[in-house]
Amino acid sequence: MATICATRPALTTDQKAPSQLSINTSQAGTPRAIPHKYLPYCSPGAARSSDTPPASPPSPSQSIETTSILYPPDGFHKINSEPPVYAITAEKLSQAIDHLATQPLPSPQQVFPWLHGLHAENHLQSAFFVARKKALRRTPKCLRGLTIVKAGGDLAHSKLKGAIAPEELLAPCQAAKDEKSEPAAEFLDPDPRDGFNVRNFQIQACKMATISDIVVYRDSKTSREEAERLARRLARGQAAWQRRLDGFLPGSRQFNTFVISDDYEFIETDRPELVALDSEGCITGKVTDFFHHERVEMCTMSAPSEISPNVWLGSTPDPTLAAGNPLCAQANLADFDLMIEANDIAQVPDNKAFQILDELLRQKANSTLAENAIPQLEFPGSGAIMPPTWSQAEVDGLLATCEWVHQQAHGHPFEQRRRDSKLSVASEVDTDGDNVMQTTDSGKTGKRILIHCADGYTESSLLALAYYMYAEYVPVHEAWLQLHRDKNRNFFAYGSDVALLRAIQPRILQASPKHCGDLMQLCPPVPEWIDKMDGSLPSRILDYLYLGNLGHANNPGLLRELGIGQILSVGEQVLWNQRSEMWPKERILFVDHVQDNGVDPLTEEFPRCLQFIENGRKNGTKTLVHCRVGVSRSATICIAEVMNELGLSFPRAYCFVRARRLNVIIQPHLRFTYELLKWEELQCQKRGKPLRRELEWASVAREIAAMNKPYSRQN
Template identity: 70%
Template sequence: MAAILQRPAPLPDRAATPPPQLSINTSQRGTPAPIPNKHLPFCSPGPRPASRQLDTPPASPPSPTHLIETTSLTYPPNGFERVFNDPPVYSINADKLAQSLDFLASQPLPSPKQVFPWLHGLHAENQLQLAFFIARKKSLCRTPKCIRGITVVKAGSDLSHSRIKGAIAHEEILRPLQQARNKQVEEPEFLDSDPRDGFSVRNFQIQACKMATVSDIVVYGDHQTPREEVVKLAKRISRAQAAWQKNTESLTTPGRLFNTFVLSDDYTVVECDHPDLIQLDSEGCMTGKVMDFFHWERLEMCSMSAPSEIAPNIWLGPTPDPNLQLGPNGGLCCNDNQPEFDLLIECNDIAQIPDSKAFKFLEEQLERRDVDENVVHQLEFPGSGAIMPPTWSQAEVDGLLATCEWMYKQANSASAELNKRRDSKLSLTPPLDADGDSFMHSSSGTDSGRKILIHCTDGYTESSLLALAYYMYANCVPVHDAWLQLHREKGRNFFAYGSDVHLLRAIQPRLLQASPNHSGDIRQLCPTPPDWLDKMDGSLPSRILPYMYLGNLGHANNPSLLEELGIGQILSVGEPVTWPTETMERWPKENLLFVDKVQDNGVDPLTEEFGKCLEFIENGRRKGTATLVHCRVGVSRSATICIAEVMNELGLSFPRAYCFVRARRLNVIIQPHLRFSYELLKWEEFQCQKRGKPLRRELEWATIAREVAAMNKPYSRQG
């Protein structure tokens, strides 16, 4: 039997790109499937920034005073063959492309003050955006001269295969062709990506196009794209570059600032000689050489919610994926080493509560499985939030209790055939005790019952109602103890709706009275609820690391809950806690840190606070207590601090740390705005310097922003 591959302890070199065979979203995503139950909360930008803040933008580590200008091997294009003169197009081979991309990844980015607010998108007709960012400094509207990149464009626009790292389609940067008198008329212009109306500091979707205007552009095609089409596209892009330079303040600059290149080698040469540049091979398979945000978030999600035993023979985890097997400690393992579940209970929104006929049928099927163990039977149960107060019916409550009772019976007893089969698996000659007798199998031991997995897609939302109810029933504990014990003692991260809290509190006496562990003491049925329970909306703060939680202002203003979770420090970013005086006096002042004058407005810097915040978190860790990091909503300012700590502690790149925190924020989507995200990419440079490692960004800014926009798009469509 193959051995379990345990997930390694977090180390600076922890993360390797997931293997390509896992059945998780790839980079080609027309309509990517969002992780269920997540939503994008609204983040207020706060008041209009003061003039002082506009005049003193943030410093950028690791060189706070040095103004950085990005250099590139492709500019000036000396040494590259000029294959066309009008418009100018140069040739670049696979080796030079690889060298140029690698060189660019090793160059420090300009500081945020040099590229913002330009990256936010400042359209000449968008008075709201302009008034907010450049009320007195019209020069901020100009294109920065310090930044340049390399944009790779695939001709043919099919990104589902043969995709080079960071490659985009030409439709993402060029205006579409126009039809005039049945003839196509070339319009050699870049898209006007800046939004014409509205205010946003999260315009991730425009970054690829904005960066293309300040980039040398390399065009390539695959074996299905005629060479003529590649060349035609390159010429069109070259004309667009000339038109852009003419229409900007670069008009007075002699010569071309940016140029277009055509890849002279076939795509297969890049695939063979430079596999690290290939995101999707010619067959459309992920190579595992280039990080994919969707893929990595799914992997982190499955790792975080990997199956674990919450009661004898009752497990909780994500829906099993035959291609992605995770062990109880989050390690990748082979199918043979997965817990051998006898029954899967899937929780989802459309399921009905099972009745006695369903239980009887399943029992018959499970008895047959004792002989044919290759069949795993399934049961469905309504997901969290499906049984709504105050309209729930008595039949629904009866069904919930009956399900818990039936599960307990199956998990804690078994047929003679099942025991016989398991005994035969242990050894042909059963082991003997000190007296020479065979060991006796306890009827309450985990080997004597059937293993049941309660699961849902994400492993922590839809299954929470049934998991909490069963834990209350099996252990005869009230809902507030079940909540805490599942999180602290069983290590489960989960989210339940406020309606689940209300339901379980209402039916608590009945669940506990029916519990096999009920002692008959009436006080067990109606314990005095703690004061923090009334403030619960169903969500706990999100455990990002064992010593660091991420939450919102509501979590911060529930100090009794925080104490129960072992959280002894509060880091408030821009939003102070409002506690009663007596509560404030109970907390030592050194365990509270307030970072003032930081709004979610795309202007206020946060980099300057990283050192102080991370030192505060580390001090709590040394004292053996966890820290809650919060702002108002818990998705932008506080999430930025948490990402910075994950990068600092685990040595992850910004893209991987982003997905790490995003997966663990449970039901909400983290949303560090553009400037915070850029500052975190600069923080990655500082991390390399601190560790004495050469800088080599895993992904460039335009690619990161494009991936974030693609990940968030399904949720924004949901409303």
């Protein structure tokens, strides 16, 4: 029997930090993957000869070198001489972070391919990026970072901006030779020893730490002695790394290690701009958090909206997001009389479930149920009823649920006998075998019903599509389009859901209260575009901008239905040759010579791509941006457009697009991501604003790695 509960569990308003903030913790500390999302494989493009290094883009007109107010360490109190460790105040650290955030980054040509990770024993990676140009393996002298390490390593609370745990940087501690000696200190080698990867986001924090000044801090649970001991280890480890790299040759750079002299309680009170998580583990909102911001964007995008009279569709209401996020339009729970949650473990409701709900709704109408109690019903999530193995009981239950929801939403029973006796899982029959008219005590006022799921667009799609077909008397392909196009819902439907609904479409339409008896309308012609679909629509990023794959681009019928009149192909051409008034030459732009290989730049293409999108917008048409999979090259263009149009920083634009790509996780590779950080600098210049990055490169890469880790094949 389906799960029913009278009240929705209370939700705390504290924004507790997810445990996934660290990517180097135990398995229990990693985030759980959101069902239905996945990391698609992105081909790096054509392989290159090991004798021929990749063609380099033109050299930048101006070389940029990062500076630090922590070097030289003049004016800082030295608390240890060998190795040298200095004391720093929270105020000075804040100034150092601000200084770094306002400096332009070196050009991509200056820091790649070094950032990709070039291990001497990884011949595949080195052959692709370096070949015989060994100079490309050298550490770039233009780059200098600032790494913050928390002594104790527990990042679930008391976390400063960009902080990492010691084990993300230091090799496992080896025992000291004697009691007076301190344990050996050695940095981890971040570069992968084997394999080829242009998305080594997980190595960037460690890699940048090798060319950074390091600041150690502690919380109230960690002693000052332990923090200073860690600082000494880090100082020795970095000195050993630099000796191995260049042997402290004349002119080689020096990096310094510091310990914050202020207690964490003081930092939390006097320097709140540095605090990402407070001592209780709650997000402060002072530091951009990718996990939290993606969730806010997801819930904003899929906030509940009415799809049919008194029936709403949306994400599960989350007061923790609504609090302090005015842009996150969360529905008021008190606005609904009934909530139906779609999830993977639910069972199809039966007659007893509807009877219980009828009684709960009657008690609520008579004020005999607790004032804040909202009856709950669970329904199987999308993909749970699989063709061709679905049972008749499952289909009957789906149809019966649609009918029962419609009755509740309209405040009256079905005013005629059911036409399909198989539908009547909740009905009684008289002695003649006819269905008995159902009565309710709910009066004529319809109940407000919310169909919801965690993300607001996946698990609830089967029930939403079926109900819309039933209530509005439309075939499945029209329901799909109308919910997306007319009701402005972004949602993902499995191909199996569409196949099921197409198979039972005549039963749904015949049972519809709007059915007028015309049997010809029960099996309308199926448009050609629906047979070419893989179960998903292209993703609506902005009203005039869609992001999709090559399959979407090769489905012009679908594009026309969505009002898409322009195609921007990044590195992958459409396969059809149709040229008509709908698709004149000037409405198709092909960006050639851009592979997803970590070498080919894309920044130079931003101006003409964005101008092409803008031209379509001015002409009242939408643009589809696509590559092969729709997650890297085309996603990069869409992020650049969001930054340009909405004035968002890269981290916020990344989360904006990631949330709206629905079940497919975007993954621009390292170079594209770095180029987008440089694009942010150009956006600041364009708007006459001073540059101030929200997060530095190492933090951005670490956040992306942590977000993607639950979906990695390695887990």
